[in-house]
Amino acid sequence: MQSLTNRSVVVRKREMSFMEKLYLPAILGGMALTIKHLFKKKVTNKYPEVKRIFAPIYRGVHVLKRDEQGRENCTACGLCAVSCPAEAITMVAAERKQGEENLYREEKYAATYEINMLRCIFCGLCEEACPKDAIYLTDRLIESKYDRKKFIYGKELLVEKIDERIDISKRKKNYTMA
Amino acid sequence: MMDWSIIIEKSILVVVLFGVSLAIAAYSTYAERKIAAFLQDRIGPDRAGPWGLLQPLADGGKMFFKEEIIPNASDKFLFILGPCIFMTTALMTSALIPWGKSMNIGGREISLQVANLNIGILYIFAIVSVGIYGIMIGGWASNNKFALLGAIRASSQMISYELAMGMAIIAILLTSNSLNIRDIVDQQEGFKWNVFYQPLGFLIFIICAFAECNRTPFDLPETETELVGGYHTEYSSMKLGLYLFAEYTNMFISSAVISCLYFGGYHFPGIDSLHLSQNVAALVSVAVLFSKTFFFILFFMWVRWTLPRFRYDQLMRLGWQVLLPLAIVNVLITGAWLTYFK
Numbered sequence: 001m002q003s004l005t006n007r008s009v010v011v012r013k014r015e016m017s018f019m020e021k022l023y024l025p026a027i028l029g030g031m032a033l034t035i036k037h038l039f040k041k042k043v044t045n046k047y048p049e050v051k052r053i054f055a056p057i058y059r060g061v062h063v064l065k066r067d068e069q070g071r072e073n074c075t076a077c078g079l080c081a082v083s084c085p086a087e088a089i090t091m092v093a094a095e096r097k098q099g100e101e102n103l104y105r106e107e108k109y110a111a112t113y114e115i116n117m118l119r120c121i122f123c124g125l126c127e128e129a130c131p132k133d134a135i136y137l138t139d140r141l142i143e144s145k146y147d148r149k150k151f152i153y154g155k156e157l158l159v160e161k162i163d164e165r166i167d168i169s170k171r172k173k174n175y176t177m178a
Numbered sequence: 179m180m181d182w183s184i185i186i187e188k189s190i191l192v193v194v195l196f197g198v199s200l201a202i203a204a205y206s207t208y209a210e211r212k213i214a215a216f217l218q219d220r221i222g223p224d225r226a227g228p229w230g231l232l233q234p235l236a237d238g239g240k241m242f243f244k245e246e247i248i249p250n251a252s253d254k255f256l257f258i259l260g261p262c263i264f265m266t267t268a269l270m271t272s273a274l275i276p277w278g279k280s281m282n283i284g285g286r287e288i289s290l291q292v293a294n295l296n297i298g299i300l301y302i303f304a305i306v307s308v309g310i311y312g313i314m315i316g317g318w319a320s321n322n323k324f325a326l327l328g329a330i331r332a333s334s335q336m337i338s339y340e341l342a343m344g345m346a347i348i349a350i351l352l353t354s355n356s357l358n359i360r361d362i363v364d365q366q367e368g369f370k371w372n373v374f375y376q377p378l379g380f381l382i383f384i385i386c387a388f389a390e391c392n393r394t395p396f397d398l399p400e401t402e403t404e405l406v407g408g409y410h411t412e413y414s415s416m417k418l419g420l421y422l423f424a425e426y427t428n429m430f431i432s433s434a435v436i437s438c439l440y441f442g443g444y445h446f447p448g449i450d451s452l453h454l455s456q457n458v459a460a461l462v463s464v465a466v467l468f469s470k471t472f473f474f475i476l477f478f479m480w481v482r483w484t485l486p487r488f489r490y491d492q493l494m495r496l497g498w499q500v501l502l503p504l505a506i507v508n509v510l511i512t513g514a515w516l517t518y519f520k
Contacts, residue, residue, distance in 0.1 A: 027485065034217045034484045044221040 056170040059122040059137040062115055063166045064159040067105055072159060073134035076110035080126035080135055088119035089126060106132070113158060117142050117151040127171070136168040183286070191292050192273070199272050202475075203426035204234040210426075210479050217483040241419035249412050251321040260316025261413065261420035267309035268424040271431045274298045276360045278444045278464035282456045290460060291360060298359035299347060302435060303340070306390060309428070310336045313399065316421070317409035328408030331490065332399035335389055338497040339396075343386035345505030346379040349512040350439055363443030373440040378508045380440045382501050387432045389497070392425060394482040398490060433474035434467070441470050 019025060045052050054060070065073050076093035094111035096104045103109075126135050145151060160166045208223070208230070215222025223230035248257055273292035280289045295301050310333050317329020350372055354362045366372055373380045389396040400408030407413075410421045437443060444463035454462060488496070 030484045031480060034480065037219055038213075038216045040219050042216075042221050043219050046221070046224070 054139040058139045059124050061117070061138055061140040061142055061153075062120075062126070062158055063136050063138050063140075063168065064110075064113065064155065065134055065136060065168065066160055066162065066165075069102070070162045071101075071103060071105040072109060073105055073132045074110045074113065075106040075108050075132050075134070076113070077108075077131065079129040079131065083125045083129035084120075085123060085125065086119045086121045088116045088121075090114050110155070113155050115153050115158065117153055118148065136166075136171050138166055138168060138171070140166075187286075187288055188292060191290070195272050195277075195292060196269065199269060199427055199430060200423070202430050203423050204238065206426040206429060206475060207237060207422070208234050209475065210482075213476065213479045214483055217480070238419070241416050244415040246415040246417070247412075249321060252412065253319040253321070256315050256319035257412075258417070260312050260314075260319055261417045261424070262312070263315065264309055264312025265420045265424040265427075267305050267312060268427040268431065270305050271302050272434070274302055274359055275431070275434050275438060276363055276443060277467060279456075279460040281460040290464060294358065294360055297357045299351070299357050299362075299439075302359075303344065303347075306428075307336075307340060309424075312424070313409050316413065320409075320412035322412050324405045324407070325409050325411045328399045328401075328405045328411070331405075332392060332409055335392075335396060335398060335493060335497075338494065339386040339389035339501070342382055342497060342501035342505045343390065345502065345509055346376075346382040346386065347439070349376055349379045349505075349509050352509070352512050352516055359438055359443075363438050363445065366442040367445045369442075369447040371440065371442040376440070376508070376512070378504065379512075382505050382508065383440065384436060385496075385501060387436060388478070388481065389493075391428050391432055391478070393429065393478055395485040395488050396493060397487060398493060401487060429475060429478055430471065433471045433478065436474050437467060437470035443467055443470075 067073055076091050078091065078093075081087075081089040081091060091110045091113045093108055096107045096109055122137060124137050127137055142151070211233070212222040212230075214220075223233040226232040226236045248254055274295060276289075276291040276294075278290040280287050282288070313332040313336075314329050317325040317327075317332070320326070350362065351357060353372070353375060354365050356362060356365075362372075388394075392399050398408075399405075400410065405411070410418055413421060444467040446463075446466045449459070449462065449466070452459075452462075
């Protein structure tokens with residue numbers, strides 16, 4: 001058979017020499033190798049105290065953004081829910097009343113907005129679909145919980161607090177580049 | 179009057195030895211986990227106390243609070259007897275080891291050895307052999323096929339390797355002309371360590387010691403991947419704790435025996451030139467023996483994270499076809515050398 005590459009090697013099952021049959025030199029070599037690791041830099045992160053630096057493209061828990069004046073961006077158009085391949089997003093739209101202009105940017109807003117974090121596959125398509133700069137994936141992690149129902153995140157967990165804005169500049173750059 | 183003081187002296191020594199053996203066994207588990215972690219570029223337990231130093235206590239506490247399960251189908255008396263025998267025999271051997279030079283307190287010469295038997299080595303070997311019954315009985319009484327397989331493996335492995343170990347010891351006995359461990363240690367004073375005269379015997383002995391302690395690469399009695407937990411599969415709570423603890427005690431004792439037989443025990447070259455007072459010299463000698471012992475405990479762990487486990491047929495072939503003939507040849511060479519060149 002003609003070989004297609006020049007990488008093929010004929011396997012030869014060679015008899016072991018006497019030194020190899022003693023095994024001891026090989027064992028000593030192995031022990032030298034393991035003891036070297038004793039002095040190597042440890043790769044462990046001491047998690048709660050030290051957090052791993054995420055890559056800029058990391059996709060974690062979502063955030064529903066507010067604009068500069070603290071109004072919610074989301075207009076409950078439902079494009080994110082449509083684009084979601086895991087069907088993790090649901091929402092109920094409502095009309096903005098008189099006097100709520102400081103709360104919601106558009107005339108329509110999401111009265112409830114829920115993402116099931118157990119269904120979500122963190123693909124980022126919701127972020128890509130959003131025409132209003134409202135939803136972004138962040139570098140935050142989902143907390144572990146004992147109850148499945150608690151993994152359905154509502155607006156109280158998703159919408160960013162006015163006084164603790166969540167930085168999405170890294171995501172935004174990636175998004176516009178793509 | 180004299181009898182009472184010697185009883186008090188020996189009981190204090192026994193209690194101290196008990197405490198030290200158990201503490202070292204407990205901290206061996208910590209050391210094992212730390213060394214395992216370091217050799218794999220990890221940190222290891224570091225949450226309980228500074229650097230995780232309280233981890234053994236946390237582990238022990240956990241063991242105590244676990245549910246105690248005795249399987250219905252098991253033989254209850256033997257099931258309880260198994261770990262008891264294993265632990266007892268593990269602790270008994272430490273009595274024979276000379277832990278240091280004798281001290282002088284208030285004009286009394288106090289030997290740092292609980293019992294100075296003239297057949298010390300034979301006693302240690304006898305007790306270690308009895309220890310197999312702990313594993314065998316425990317595995318049998320569990321009425322579980324994995325446990326039984328583990329127990330059978332343990333007993334056949336220990337019996338096979340005891341032969342080669344005994345043969346390696348015979349060469350030492352030929353050169354030292356004594357079965358008394360203190361005599362053997364004292365003959366190695368200075369740098370006349372037996373390991374330089376009996377390198378092959380030492381190699382055989384340490385390989386057999388690994389097999390006797392069920393340590394990797396000879397941990398076939400408790401292969402997690404094949405036998406769930408081996409002979410202690412059905413054990414839980416403190417009975418499991420006793421088994422695991424006794425294994426670490428065994429490791430400590432065998433490290434001490436290796437240091438005594440081959441590495442000069444409590445002797446260290448140049449220790450006499452320091453001109454220490456008797457009691458200080460005794461304490462230094464204890465420290466010397468312990469540092470040698472700790473080195474071997476470390477060595478045991480180091481090997482565990484280097485070598486993979488043997489296959490069962492490889493284990494038997496190594497024991498019967500390699501180590502035993504080598505040990506016999508070693509005895510013959512030693513005998514010939516003693517006859518014609520000394």
